[in-house]
Amino acid sequence: MQQMNRIAIVGSGGSGKSHLARDLAKLLDAPVTHLDAVFFDDEWNPLPPEKFEAAQRELVAEPQWVIDGNYNSSLHVRLQACDTVVMMDVPTWAALWGIFSRQARHGAGQHTAGVYNRIHWGVITYVATYRRRMRPKVLAKINEFASGKNVVFLTSRAQTRRWLEKVAASR
Numbered sequence: 001m002q003q004m005n006r007i008a009i010v011g012s013g014g015s016g017k018s019h020l021a022r023d024l025a026k027l028l029d030a031p032v033t034h035l036d037a038v039f040f041d042d043e044w045n046p047l048p049p050e051k052f053e054a055a056q057r058e059l060v061a062e063p064q065w066v067i068d069g070n071y072n073s074s075l076h077v078r079l080q081a082c083d084t085v086v087m088m089d090v091p092t093w094a095a096l097w098g099i100f101s102r103q104a105r106h107g108a109g110q111h112t113a114g115v116y117n118r119i120h121w122g123v124i125t126y127v128a129t130y131r132r133r134m135r136p137k138v139l140a141k142i143n144e145f146a147s148g149k150n151v152v153f154l155t156s157r158a159q160t161r162r163w164l165e166k167v168a169a170s171r
Contacts, residue, residue, distance in 0.1 A: 002150045004028060004167070006060065008078040009068040010138055011088025012130035013123060014098025020086065020160055021068035027168050028066065033059055035069025053077060072137055079145035086152045087142065089135075094156070095127045 007024060009017045018034050025032035038055050039047050047055065053074045059065060060081035067078055079085060090098075126134070142151060154160045 002084070004084045004150070005030070005064045006082045007066045007084045007086060008075075008082040008146075009066065009086045009088065010070050010075065010142075012070075012090065012092075012095040012134070013127045014095035014100075015088035015090045016098060016154075016157060016160055017068040017088050020088065020154075020164070021066050023164055024086075024167065025066040027164065027171060028064070030064045030066050031062070032066045032068075035067060035071055039069075039071065049073060070134070070138065072134065072141065075138065075141050076145045079141060079149075082146065082149065084150040084152065085142055085146045086154060087138070088160070089153045089155050090157075091155075092128060092131055095130065096124070099123065099127055 005028075007021075007028075007030075009021050009024075011017050021032050021034065024030075035056075038059075039052055041047075046052075052071070056067075056074055056077045059067060060078060152163065154163055
């Protein structure tokens with residue numbers, strides 16, 4: 001398995017990005033960053049775009065990291081710096097199930113385990129239309145900024161578990 005030191009995890013809300021990021025960071029003994037924690041403060045106020053991009057530039061300057069989050073406007077920062085991109089490419093129904101089951105498990109709000117949960121109509125619409133609207137934009141950026149890098153597509157939670165097992169076995 002190819003060396004992984006700087007991993008960008010992207011995909012729809014509810015696809016399992018944060019869960020994978022935590023597990024992968026543990027396996028690789030790497031720091032993990034959930035971009036929602038960088039973008040939002042405790043009262044869900046967003047960071048201005050230029051400060052958000054600057055914060056990411058600081059994060060990706062480190063020698064090892066796992067960062068999860070889409071944030072298409074600044075995705076190029078992570079894609080240019082990473083050696084591995086993991087695209088959580090689950091079906092829409094699985095992502096919708098993910099956001100609602102996360103709400104049932106953790107409740108709303110921000111939690112120390114990296115769960116940033118706030119379901120409203122905008123989130124539901126984003127997740128429901130991700131494959132049609134956002135996925136093509138993310139794939140275009142992966143093609144543009146991560147050409148020649150290790151790109152992994154995970155299409156189910158079972159496939160994600162098997163891939164993590166392969167990563168663990170290769171360590």
